[in-house]
Amino acid sequence: MTDTSVPAAGTADRDLRTFIAGLPKAELHVHHVGSASPRIVSELAARHPDSKVPTDPEALADFFTFTDFAHFIDVYLSVVDLIRTPEDVRLLTYEVARELARQQVRYAELTITPFSSTRRGIDELGFMAAIEDARKAAEAEFGTVLRWCFDIPGEAGLESAEETARLATDDRIRPEGLVSFGLGGPEIGVPRPQFKPYFDRAIAAGLHSVPHAGETTGPETVWDALTELRAERIGHGTSSAQDPGLLAHLAEHRIPLEVCPTSNIATRAVRTLDEHPIKEFTRAGVLVTINSDDPPMFGTDLNNEYAVAARLLDLDERGLADLAKNAVTASFLDAAGKARIAAEIDTYTSAWLAS
Template identity: 85%
Template structure:
């Protein structure tokens, strides 16, 4: 496995399911907490390991929102965004669709919408120029915040003069239990009409019915998590036939107790059914992981060699909303790296 770890570390990668605030490293969280000492979040990076130990999904959301509350100024937003890209560059992530929940900053945090957009766009351009990391945005509705947040997310995603250049998709996150997907249909309809792709979370902590709702009511082109899809053979067949990718985040599913044991993770059944699977880290520092580690987990669960891992990496490229030229370039880079590695 040592050689595979080294192969993974150098493998050019794309990531499709990773959260903006949830990617804040302990160093950055501690720095933000020190800036805002009225917060309950620890200022010691080592103490954050205990703080980020979750009893269940509801507890994870509570802790996550306490970190959201540290993002109070445009300068905080810019710092976080660029530093997330720096961590990605260290892992040879070449392209990422970063899920941002802007309503948490504009409604909950009181940051001016234009200043927020300027901050993420400035960081995006700097990340590409200085780090070689191409970032695109998914704006997602925090399901627990209800329709007011949905309205605000849609406004920020579709209003001329606000909608950022890097925005490619529209999502739905947060708790699934007690938050039915169909209520968000009008917002997804309008986002799709405005040219955005649909990428809601579904079937992480609820059954396959939530995934069907995401497909039928929200026009989902990819499914965030989709962990319970394996409970419904008809759903698996539908996902495979229509090449609707699942954004799978193994360690996250264990950390939030969506899956009880890694060896029982349904990723094996997903792949066996012919479903397109992509590997992602979700909220990596909070779950004590990163994308390289998630590839190593996938290699063990799926018994993959270097070529199998390269195929997983190309799955993410193909499932991304990168333009066709960019996809071809990144896929070719993955192939060239793999060929060179195997010829050693």
């Protein structure tokens, strides 16, 4: 596992980390399978001993060290292979919610790839029932509200796009918590425009468009996501920094970027944290949200991503509170839900600064 955590500095850094730990937050870009903790991966690997995923935590850390993006996807799919029954799906979803709640995440949009599960033989209605059951339990027990983004694993071809669109738009199947439609996986050799008809169907069914773009290819992929897929937020969008006209467009049209700094280092999309373009995004006036992507696989969590952002953007508590509010603003919560979390962030920050 790549160690990209912020080095422990003086008291100020520790105080900021304590502040972040208690800060109410929203997470907009985090993958379901990519959130499986070492404990859950071990538990699933023990349930399915024919898998090549190690159960020992140290071996798992090595297993989660990636040579490049393609290697990351290979490893990712071996964890996908561990999820074989609706009960596996329910366990994973519920435990992901518990971890989000521990970090004071009040609201999360979790990216799920239902195609990967249905093609492996999980019954589609059993799958939907499992995620919905976990969502309701998590809200009741932890107070964390979960919503779903169903994403197309683009490299799996148009068959996966058709299946994802079907599962996301058929009223007899689509789960109540579904709010958005995405596109993930490798970008090289997987042009975005071919997915336009599927995004058109999802948008017509009331879903928001949130494709990954510009993570491993250039700014033209982000333009394609905007013009062809009518993206309302961009997953990563890292290479947007290479195109000042694109940054101006994102800022003017208030298209938020879902920035996942540690992920970009772990998958080798960006060389070092200091070379991460997050500062260029904020300088250009783009609405930046901070997210964790596949946290245990990248040796991080959302709190650590906020600490990374605080260092890269030189933020104090108020700056961090504003960053947390960006995610609330960019979320697909209704106005009352947004106002409630924003007020919680303000109350917490004022109390912290007064203490």
